[in-house]
Amino acid sequence: MPFKHKNRMPPVVGRLLYSIAAIALSLVTAAVVMLIAGYAPVKAFGAMLNGAFGSANAVANTLSKSIPLMFTGFAFAVANKAGIFNIGGEGQLYLGALASTVVALALNGLPRIIVLPAAILAGMIAGGFIGGLIGFIKARLRINEVIVAIMLNYIVSLFTSYVVNGPMKAAGSMTAQSEAIAGTYLFTKVIPKSQLTTALYLGIGFAVLIYFLFRSTRIGFNIRAVGENPEAARPAGINIPLTTIGVMTFSGMLAGMAGVTEVLGKYGRFIDGFSPGFGFTGIAVAVLGANNPFGILLTSLLFGALEAGSMKMSYVANVSTNMVMVIQGLVILFVATPEIVGQLIARRGEKSDG
Amino acid sequence: MRGITKRFGGMTANDRIDFQVEKGEIHCLLGENGAGKSTLMKVLFGLYRPEEGNVEINGQPIGQMSPRLAYQLGIGMVHQHFMLVNNLTCLENIILGNEPGSAGVIDKKAARRLVQELSEQYRFDLDLDAPIRELSVGMKQRVEILKTLYRGAQIIILDEPTAVLTPIEAEQLLAILRGMRTQGKTIIFITHKLKETLDVADRITILRGGKSVALLGAAQASPEELARLMVGRDIAFEIEKPPRGQGDVVLRVEDVRLLPNAQATVTFDVHAGEIFGIAGVEGNGQQQLEEIIMGIGRSRTGKLLYRNADLMEVPPRARRDLHFAYIPSDRLKQALLSGFSLEDNYLLGNQYDAQYVRRGIVQKRYLKTCTQRMMREFDVRAVDSLQSAGSLSGGNQQKFVLAREVGKDPPFVLACQPVRGLDIGAIRYIHSVLLRLRGEGAAILLISAELTDIFQLSDTVGVLYKGEMMDIRKAEDFDTQTISLLMAGKKGEEPHAVQA
Numbered sequence: 001m002p003f004k005h006k007n008r009m010p011p012v013v014g015r016l017l018y019s020i021a022a023i024a025l026s027l028v029t030a031a032v033v034m035l036i037a038g039y040a041p042v043k044a045f046g047a048m049l050n051g052a053f054g055s056a057n058a059v060a061n062t063l064s065k066s067i068p069l070m071f072t073g074f075a076f077a078v079a080n081k082a083g084i085f086n087i088g089g090e091g092q093l094y095l096g097a098l099a100s101t102v103v104a105l106a107l108n109g110l111p112r113i114i115v116l117p118a119a120i121l122a123g124m125i126a127g128g129f130i131g132g133l134i135g136f137i138k139a140r141l142r143i144n145e146v147i148v149a150i151m152l153n154y155i156v157s158l159f160t161s162y163v164v165n166g167p168m169k170a171a172g173s174m175t176a177q178s179e180a181i182a183g184t185y186l187f188t189k190v191i192p193k194s195q196l197t198t199a200l201y202l203g204i205g206f207a208v209l210i211y212f213l214f215r216s217t218r219i220g221f222n223i224r225a226v227g228e229n230p231e232a233a234r235p236a237g238i239n240i241p242l243t244t245i246g247v248m249t250f251s252g253m254l255a256g257m258a259g260v261t262e263v264l265g266k267y268g269r270f271i272d273g274f275s276p277g278f279g280f281t282g283i284a285v286a287v288l289g290a291n292n293p294f295g296i297l298l299t300s301l302l303f304g305a306l307e308a309g310s311m312k313m314s315y316v317a318n319v320s321t322n323m324v325m326v327i328q329g330l331v332i333l334f335v336a337t338p339e340i341v342g343q344l345i346a347r348r349g350e351k352s353d354g
Numbered sequence: 355m356r357g358i359t360k361r362f363g364g365m366t367a368n369d370r371i372d373f374q375v376e377k378g379e380i381h382c383l384l385g386e387n388g389a390g391k392s393t394l395m396k397v398l399f400g401l402y403r404p405e406e407g408n409v410e411i412n413g414q415p416i417g418q419m420s421p422r423l424a425y426q427l428g429i430g431m432v433h434q435h436f437m438l439v440n441n442l443t444c445l446e447n448i449i450l451g452n453e454p455g456s457a458g459v460i461d462k463k464a465a466r467r468l469v470q471e472l473s474e475q476y477r478f479d480l481d482l483d484a485p486i487r488e489l490s491v492g493m494k495q496r497v498e499i500l501k502t503l504y505r506g507a508q509i510i511i512l513d514e515p516t517a518v519l520t521p522i523e524a525e526q527l528l529a530i531l532r533g534m535r536t537q538g539k540t541i542i543f544i545t546h547k548l549k550e551t552l553d554v555a556d557r558i559t560i561l562r563g564g565k566s567v568a569l570l571g572a573a574q575a576s577p578e579e580l581a582r583l584m585v586g587r588d589i590a591f592e593i594e595k596p597p598r599g600q601g602d603v604v605l606r607v608e609d610v611r612l613l614p615n616a617q618a619t620v621t622f623d624v625h626a627g628e629i630f631g632i633a634g635v636e637g638n639g640q641q642q643l644e645e646i647i648m649g650i651g652r653s654r655t656g657k658l659l660y661r662n663a664d665l666m667e668v669p670p671r672a673r674r675d676l677h678f679a680y681i682p683s684d685r686l687k688q689a690l691l692s693g694f695s696l697e698d699n700y701l702l703g704n705q706y707d708a709q710y711v712r713r714g715i716v717q718k719r720y721l722k723t724c725t726q727r728m729m730r731e732f733d734v735r736a737v738d739s740l741q742s743a744g745s746l747s748g749g750n751q752q753k754f755v756l757a758r759e760v761g762k763d764p765p766f767v768l769a770c771q772p773v774r775g776l777d778i779g780a781i782r783y784i785h786s787v788l789l790r791l792r793g794e795g796a797a798i799l800l801i802s803a804e805l806t807d808i809f810q811l812s813d814t815v816g817v818l819y820k821g822e823m824m825d826i827r828k829a830e831d832f833d834t835q836t837i838s839l840l841m842a843g844k845k846g847e848e849p850h851a852v853q854a
Contacts, residue, residue, distance in 0.1 A: 218711045224691075229690070232702065233702070234650055234670055236703035236705070237673070
């Protein structure tokens with residue numbers, strides 16, 4: 001049938017506009033929910049906005065909360081370009097955080113110029129190892145990456161939990177956490193007394209790097225080709241197993257970076273169970289940001305703002321901080337659902353073709 | 355059918371078409387791909403609802419047609435893709451959805467009697483107890499036809515029925531259709547093949563670009579006239595194929611096992627300046643051969659020699675470095691990234707070429723220039739080089755693939771079903787490009803299920819059946835009859851030549 005209507009992927013700008021509309025819609029829906037529950041939505045949103053952007057400190061707080069999300073968002077987006085669903089960001093993040101902690105503690109005493117890069121690198125390598133492992137299992141043993149990644153999430157996070165409950169537990173500490181890393185080895189604060197560190201610049205740097213990778217390089221092209229149509233990529237000379245393992249390693253490294261920025265930017269040590277699911281929220285961030293690195297910067301900022309504003313919303317308008325999770329859920333619902341429906345329609349169209 | 359108009363988006367697939375079929379005739383609906391034949395028939399069968407126009411059966415206007423109503427009115431349709439349940443028997447498939455009997459109990463005896471009668475009446479020669487999966491394509495098609503008859507169809511629509519058949523099976527089908535006509539059935543036969551149209555039709559309606567351009571009796575039609583009406587301009591039938599001398603062996607397939615249960619292995623040579631045609635019904639090892647040559651699949655035995663170097667264990671990338679050109683049998687699935695721009699698609703397979711990618715960085719401006727130049731040279735019609743590959747028409751997609759693949763003097767070309775689904779104009783263009791490459795000394799392996807393709811282009815022909823090479827000869831030493839027999843696995847009515 002030559003008349004088949006082809007779904008052309010809308011350009012990135014279009015998809016971002018689409019995301020913005022989805023966000024607006026979810027805020028309106030959240031307002032309705034608040035009204036029904038007897039809260040004052042205008043006041044609540046006002047407080048939230050104030051809490052997220054009202055002062056220099058509020059902005060710093062918003063930005064710092066967005067940092068781990070942008071990295072897990074990058075991690076998901078990069079793998080997704082190759083058609084791989086990396087739901088293992090959480091495990092990669094934990095091992096990355098642990099590795100950077102171990103290295104920073106072990107090299108204690110050496111100059112900062114050596115220790116900080118070494119700790120960052122160690123975190124990326126550890127995360128990359130988990131990602132690469134998933135890629136290897138997918139490419140060589142042909143096991144679905146989602147299952148492997150979810151299982152590895154448990155294994156890795158429980159392993160890190162064991163480590164800080166046992167061998168690496170800080171002496172005399174009540175909670176499960178490692179010793180504190182010396183302050184000189186941590187990221188520099190951009191605004192004193194806030195949690196915003198220079199890790200933000202790393203995030204922006206990686207966004208540029210990823211953008212360039214997919215726009216202009218052969219490796220980026222090969223990854224995209226594998227994601228679009230592996231059957232056509234293979235005869236074109238692209239090594240699919242190698243690409244899969246490579247892209248998953250890179251994805252894992254980015255997720256590992258999320259862990260690194262938390263340890264070396266916020267806590268200064270490894271705390272058991274520190275991540276409130278950054279690895280999973282990163283999926284939403286990436287989807288909402290249309291898998292575009294700059295889009296992801298924006299959406300991670302949005303999620304950071306929701307997070308940062310929720311406290312103020314809670315004590316000014318008396319709305320539970322859980323409302324933020326409702327809003328996040330609605331955003332995901334409004335963004336992901338049309339996408340899924342669109343894919344289903346495209347699939348049906350292919351079947352009835354001919 | 356009067357004034358039928360059907361639009362898809364901005365595309366008018368049927369534009370005020372009048373179509374009239376008389377009882378007891380075989381009426382061919384002739385047209386190129388995309389002329390609107392299938393659409394028109396789907397409107398008749400109630401699968402599509404037209405924007406304008408109406409359908410009348412036996413003078414009765416029908417308000418809203420649906421497949422169910424169509425069956426009640428005695429219209430049956432045999433689609434290109436069979437809708438059969440593989441692990442049920444013929445009989446079970448035929449009665450499926452219309453089982454005789456009462457209270458949920460199937461009266462198998464009555465069913466068998468009914469179906470048997472029909473089968474004999476029309477000389478279908480079917481084993482009713484054979485499971486569908488064991489039947490050949492031709493037999494499956496008969497089951498589909500019998501199914502429509504069982505449901506009481508008086509008017510039977512066949513959508514490109516011969517596309518999947520061997521020449522012999524096609525002959526047999528035409529004979530069955532003639533038999534059905536003498537029994538008073540009305541047959542609408544959708545096709546783009548001229549020969550069978552003239553063979554079997556009483557009257558012919560020709561569609562072009564969604565319009566009905568002619569209605570004529572088969573008796574006064576000539577192939578030249580039909581082709582002119584179909585395409586809208588004159589078409590030369592014969593293409594020029596200059597003689598050539600035998601070149602060196604470029605590719606040698608040696609002792610390769612194509613199918614796991616094949617009794618013999620396959621060996622042949624493709625020479626420089628030669629088109630080696632592989633004839634055969636699809637599914638007889640062509641796909642495996644294609645994959646082995648491109649390094650996607652492997653054979654446990656044998657060698658794949660390119661100028662004496664064995665490529666069997668070498669990954670696909672090496673073929674790209676040797677500038678192999680590859681036109682896969684399924685262009686959308688194996689050659690194109692349908693959501694990507696034409697420029698990105700042009701890069702696919704060229705990304706290890708230093709001209710296009712330097713130090714890992716894609717040379718965008720150069721890529722754009724090359725893409726646009728090739729599109730002009732090969733007459734690929736698109737809005738611009740940033741259009742997505744999936745939005746091109748089939749003919750333009752194929753020209754694009756051809757442009758990309760043969761652009762840099764390939765020493766070897768693997769062309770699989772290169773003209774499948776294309777219209778006459780595009781077919782001729784692709785033939786001419788292959789012949790040009792042959793003239794330039796490329797070794798070309800052509801795998802095609804279309805005998806016309808094979809005969810028009812090939813210097814040497816091999817016939818593939820169940821993973822085995824039945825025979826290899828010079829093209830002029832084959833005739834349609836022998837080749838058809840070989841394609842059906844029948845060997846040895848005459849002494850056969852050894853390898854050419």
